[in-house]
Amino acid sequence: MYDWSEMRDEIDAQWARLRDAFRQKGIDAPQTIARVNADLRPVEGGIRDAAGKVIAPDPATLPPDELDFHGLWLHPALLFAQTCWGPMEIGLSEHVQVIGQPNYDAFEGGQGELYSSAIVMRADGAPSARSPDDGSPLVPLDLLRGMRFTFNNSDSMSGLVGLTRDLEAMGESLDMFSERSESGGHRASIVAIAEGRADVAAIDCLSWALAQRFEPAARQVKVVGWTRRRKGLPFITARTTPEKIVAAMREAVAAAG
Structure with missing residues (x-):
């Protein structure tokens, strides 16, 4: 959520540390993060909820060089992302699991x-x-x-x-x-x-x-x-992510501070 162009190297370094921590726990974490729709796996027919209702379009049908945040958050293959409590309160929470919260001690406010x-x-x-x-x-x-x-x-x-x-x-x-x-x-x-x-x-x-x-x-x-x-921007994973992987990611995120 704070992936400003000037921050790309720092964000990539943060992900590399988390990725390696996830992998040490046996989680198949991707090498790099998704920044545009083209980085997301296609979902033929669109992304569906547990009842089969389409809740987001197939990423392959969207502009490849842009990023549909809701499509990312709702993607069935989502391992790890960050969102906002605004979207969570209006329905996103039904489709994801919270991994943890970042620490804001370093910032005024x-x-x-x-x-x-x-x-x-x-x-x-x-x-x-x-x-x-x-x-x-x-x-x-x-x-x-x-x-x-x-x-x-x-x-x-x-x-x-x-x-x-x-x-x-x-x-x-x-x-x-x-x-x-x-x-x-x-x-x-x-x-x-x-x-x-x-x-x-x-x-x-x-x-x-x-x-x-x-x-x-x-x-x-x-x-x-x-x-x-208020509570800061939570880290999330797909609702379908297995409980064992969720627990391991929570441990890794907590250890990372």
Whole structure:
């Protein structure tokens, strides 16, 4: 889920360590990870659920150089992937098993398996807001009201669902924004704010850390608040993955930290 182009070598190295740990436990882990639809095995007639209903198209029928995340997550041959609790809550959890959670201690806004999103707006010279130590939400309603809100996608916990729930707990809703638009990604949301096409977005703390390393537009954006800490993006496998393999992967992921 954090496979930015600048991170490819790091992601590949992370997978190599996990792959080798899996193989030591007798798991037939692939040499490399799938990044595009062409990397996925064809599923004639489409991907089906346990009842035989088609729930995703055959990857071979999709643009080969793109990646349909839902098709990846639902693929019957899925060994290991990362998803978001947004899709999990709206049906994905019925088709997969959770292997574990990443650790977010290294990032402001993270604590163990919990993470929060930085609420960002265009920089104005004032200092950025620090993440509350107790993980409580810090949502500056007066700053946000009437602003143009952009989010990565409609089922994202970090970019939309989490902030929506925090606003509802404060007696507010997304209606407080003058506009809402879907950017297609956290990085795209940051660029939209820097370029003046949007005013505010919620960016998960790891993506915000990556943006500060790799995205020049992040220098024109600052943090004005934080969402409540919630469970981070889980690692998953197919529902049909045998229990013995699931247990072995859980051990390997836990050992990897």
